[in-house]
Amino acid sequence: MEKSKAIRVPGKGEAYFRRNIGIIIGLIALIVIVSLSTPKFLTGSNILNLLKSNAVNAIICCGMLLAILMGEIDISVGSTVGLTGVIGAYLITNMNAPVWVTVIACLAVGALIGTINGVSISYLKVPAFVATLATQCIGRGLTEIISGGVTIRIRNDAYTALGNTSFGGVSIIVLYAGLVLILTWFLLNRTRFGYYIYALGGNKTAAQYSGVDVKKYNMLPYVLIGVLCGLGGIIWSARLGSAAATLGNGFEMDAIAAVVIGGTSMSGGVGTVGGTFIGILIIGVITNGLNLMGINSFWQSVFKGVIIMVAVVIDVLRKDRAKHQ
Amino acid sequence: MKKLLSVAMAGVLALSMTACSGSQSTETTAAETKAAEETSAAAEEAVTEAVGEEAAGGEYTIGFSPYTLTNEYFTAVLDGVQKACDELGCELIYFDPQNDPTQQASQIDDMIASGIDALIYIPYDSAGAHTVLQTCKDAGVKVINIDNVVTEDDYELVDGIIASNNTQLGYLSGQWVAENHPDGANILIVHLQTAESCIINVEGFWSGIKKNTENPDAFVEVQVVEGEGSTETAFNVVSDALQAHDDIDVIYCINDTSALGAVQAVEEAGKTGQIDILGKDGAPIGKHAIKDGTMVQTSAQRPTYMGYEGVKSAVALLNGEEIEFNVSIDSYSITADNIDEYDLDAWDTLD
The missing domain is CATH 3.40.50.2300 (Response regulator)
Known part of the structure; x- marks a missing residue:
């Protein structure tokens, strides 16, 4: 266990700021630039809007963080959000299912996809990228079949309330995201399970020799990712009051981007929920800020790409320096 | 599930048939339709049955190729195509190109091989439709281009255009x-x-x-x-x-x-x-x-009407009639004042 302790990241106060100082400065710089360009940015209603817009991404990011911490990836997340969203809409509208049944069904479908990913990656030794590419295709296909290519309308107020309620101006979606972030932090920093995830990403062989059930703990995070995607599907379909087969397209890219910008190493073992949170905010501020400034969305892609590149280069340089020390 | 299976079967069948009926279909022209139809009748029946169409025993076989069939707009076009084929006693063959221009091209090759007389064509990539159109022309297949119009350079390769305004x-x-x-x-x-x-x-x-x-x-x-x-x-x-x-x-x-x-x-x-x-x-x-x-x-937009008119023009052409080359379908405005005149659950009607 000595080895895993060495790669374990301190999670509190000063250490948090020191570790994330680069991206915190980046975020503040972005906020300053955007606020100077448009007075609409730093208003209460826009901040709430920004948090709300990025809430589902935050939930997906918590899942993506687990995969990347293990040195792997899950590119099926967007497709699973789409599949569960459409299944939710289908159950509630076409089958008149009760809300609780629909919610459980969506989460269960997410968990099922996650289990398929996890089993093929950890037990069948399929590379994560390939395994989740396969489930991504399967999910997209099933989504098209279930929806029949038609946008399904939802006219069940109890269901849409799951995404449209707010408490004192704060949307329920933001609360979901906050809760998921806190639980993920707790999982990674306060439980044996979280400890093992870092250990797996740091050095799988070492983890195995220290007696960790590597296969089991490599699989379980994917089940969690699936459940989080199911939650994402429920939230989007409830919030839009409809679900189409295109739901969730490209979500994996935003999630990977935020996690990587947040200082998580693509080779695993290094990364925090706090860093990811800042990564999410950076992506969110870029999108929201450029929208407010009226800059064409194609440029947003370019900016996001540049920032991801910078984040990865910093990660590589940092690792180099650590090696030399 | 049954539908899925039958579509898959249709695909496999069509592929396996490319080899045996390819040489015949290149000779297929409007005039020789009957002969060509007879020679490849067995194969066609297999395809159309697998796709789920009823063999109407009509005069012509019509092929239909949209972007995809998992989008309600294109399934509405298909409804119109189907309706016209039923009314005019034509057989219909269609596949789902799944938004992939290369798949669309090879599926159209398969349709030509199985002896279609005319193609109702929505090119996924209007600029890249040239090869497909040339293949159809060489095979003597009439092409009615609908919805997404080909580039003007390719106008001479299509026999008619029907699109929204x-x-x-x-x-x-x-x-x-x-x-x-x-x-x-x-x-x-x-x-x-x-x-x-x-x-x-x-x-x-x-x-x-x-x-x-x-x-x-x-x-x-x-x-x-x-x-x-x-x-x-x-x-x-x-x-x-x-x-x-x-x-x-x-x-x-x-x-x-x-x-x-x-x-x-x-x-x-x-x-x-x-x-x-x-x-x-x-x-x-x-x-x-x-x-x-x-x-x-x-x-x-009027996708159902467009599909319906596409087949009607194709059949008119095959019967040797003159058709208007470039038809633009008129739109109408739907507002709260006239919403009750329309069927909320359908795209458009044929009248």
């Missing part, structure tokens, strides 16, 4: 805005900037405003946002735009799907009723939204 689709919405906002309006455009047809829609929208108002300067474009034609993207960009501008009066969306996102964004911003949302297509979701009062206007 994209300018008019936008124009009708612009006209509504001019008439209902006589004092002018601040307008947000939810675009799909990568689609040629949507660019024409938006140009039509502005000309619809300018030609119906005495005061064109009072209509201001506050912002153009990219909604990607999708509900959730439109929702996000409209939410942001509502933060940036608190003076928006009208939101024009290039399809009903993205208009649905605008509706939700406006509702969350607490501005329901203060902003008029216009869509395009006359899709069932759009009509429901107008009925619910969340959208004010949509300009209808």
Whole structure:
């Protein structure tokens, strides 16, 4: 266990700021630039809007963080959000299912996809990228079949309330995201399970020799990712009051981007929920800020790409320096 | 499941048949249809049965190739194609190209091999349709190009064109805005900037405003946002735009799907009723939204009619009749005033 302790990241106060100082400065710089360009940015209603817009991404990011911490990836997340969203809409509208049944069904479908990913990656030794590419295709296909290519309308107020309620101006979606972030932090920093995830990403062989059930703990995070995607599907379909087969397209890219910008190493073992949170905010501020400034969305892609590149280069340089020390 | 299986079977069958009927189909012309049909009759029956069509025993075999069959717009086109084939006693063969131009091309090769007389063609990539069209011409297959029109250089390779009037689709919405906002309006455009047809829609929208108002300067474009034609993207960009501008009066969306996102964004911003949302297509979701009062206007496309007319033109051509080469289908405006005249759950009707 000595080895895993060495790669374990301190999670509190000063250490948090020191570790994330680069991206915190980046975020503040972005906020300053955007606020100077448009007075609409730093208003209460826009901040709430920004948090709300990025809430589902935050939930997906918590899942993506687990995969990347293990040195792997899950590119099926967007497709699973789409599949569960459409299944939710289908159950509630076409089958008149009760809300609780629909919610459980969506989460269960997410968990099922996650289990398929996890089993093929950890037990069948399929590379994560390939395994989740396969489930991504399967999910997209099933989504098209279930929806029949038609946008399904939802006219069940109890269901849409799951995404449209707010408490004192704060949307329920933001609360979901906050809760998921806190639980993920707790999982990674306060439980044996979280400890093992870092250990797996740091050095799988070492983890195995220290007696960790590597296969089991490599699989379980994917089940969690699936459940989080199911939650994402429920939230989007409830919030839009409809679900189409295109739901969730490209979500994996935003999630990977935020996690990587947040200082998580693509080779695993290094990364925090706090860093990811800042990564999410950076992506969110870029999108929201450029929208407010009226800059064409194609440029947003370019900016996001540049920032991801910078984040990865910093990660590589940092690792180099650590090696030399 | 059964449908899936049969489509899969049809694909396998069609593939396996390419080899045996290829040489015959190259000779297939309108005049020789009968002969060609007889020789490959067994194969065709296998395909059409697998696809789920009833062999009508009619004169001609019609092929249909859209972008995809998992999009309600294209299934509405298919409905029209199917209806016309039933009425005119034609056999119908179709596959799902799944938004892939290379698959579309090879499926059309398979259709030619199985002896189609005419093809109702919606090229996924209008600029890249040349090879497919040349293959059809060489094989003597008549091509009616519908919906997404091929480039002008390829006009000589098609036998007829039927498409929506994209300018008019936008124009009708612009006209509504001019008439209902006589004092002018601040307008947000939810675009799909990568689609040629949507660019024409938006140009039509502005000309619809300018030609119906005495005061064109009072209509201001506050912002153009990219909604990607999708509900959730439109929702996000409209939410942001509502933060940036608190003076928006009208939101024009290039399809009903993205208009649905605008509706939700406006509702969350607490501005329901203060902003008029216009869509395009006359899709069932759009009509429901107008009925619910969340959208004010949509300009209808007529996919079912388009498919129906496509087959009718093809059969007329095969019968040696003259047809109009380039047909533009008129749109109509759907608003709260006339919504009750339409079937909310269908795209369009044939009358």
